Amino acid sequence: QVQLVESGGGLVQPGGSLRLSCVVSGSIFSRYALGWYRQAPGKQRELVAAVASAYSGYSTNYADSVKGRFTIARDNAKNTVYLQMNSLKPEDTAVYYCHAQRGGIDHWGQGTQVTVSS
Numbered sequence: 503q504v505q506l507v508e509s510g511g512g513l514v515q516p517g518g519s520l521r522l523s524c525v526v527s528g529s530i531f532s533r534y535a536l537g538w539y540r541q542a543p544g545k546q547r548e549l550v551a552a553v554a555s556a557y558s559g560y561s562t563n564y565a566d567s568v569k570g571r572f573t574i575a576r577d578n579a580k581n582t583v584y585l586q587m588n589s590l591k592p593e594d595t596a597v598y599y600c601h602a603q604r605g606g607i608d609h610w611g612q613g614t615q616v617t618v619s620s
Contacts, residue, residue: 504528504609506600511614514590518618522585524600524611532556535603536576536583540596540616547599551585555604568594590618 510522526534537552551574554561562574573586583600595618600611 504602506602506609506611508598508600508611508614511598511616513617513619515620516590516592516618518590519586519588520590520616521587522598522600522614522616524583526581526583526600526602526609528581528602530604531581532578533604536574537601537603538574538583538585539599539601540594541599541613542593542596545596550598552601553583587616590616592618594618 505527506524508522508524510520512520514520533555535555538550539547540550541547549565550568551564551572552562553574553576564572571589576583594616596616597613598616599613602609
């Protein structure tokens, strides 16, 4: 059974940085497409950043709202995907969810709260 365990959320002031981590259990980690989504109160869950599987050359894509501020990275040796978040804004406040997909099956983490506030 695939499990995703996130960590790294918290409270940060505007302009600050946080790094989220997500450890994915399961075999052949390189075959998973990975991503980070977020959901703010009263809003739909949205894609923040994604990194493709080895089949797709580990290509990345980002939501326009985070381009230039957030970076997604994967460490296949550690079965971990990261989201480095810099220059955080209050509008980045949300629950952030790790996502993994392989063979058309979606897996989700439990979510980690990120709050950007002074």
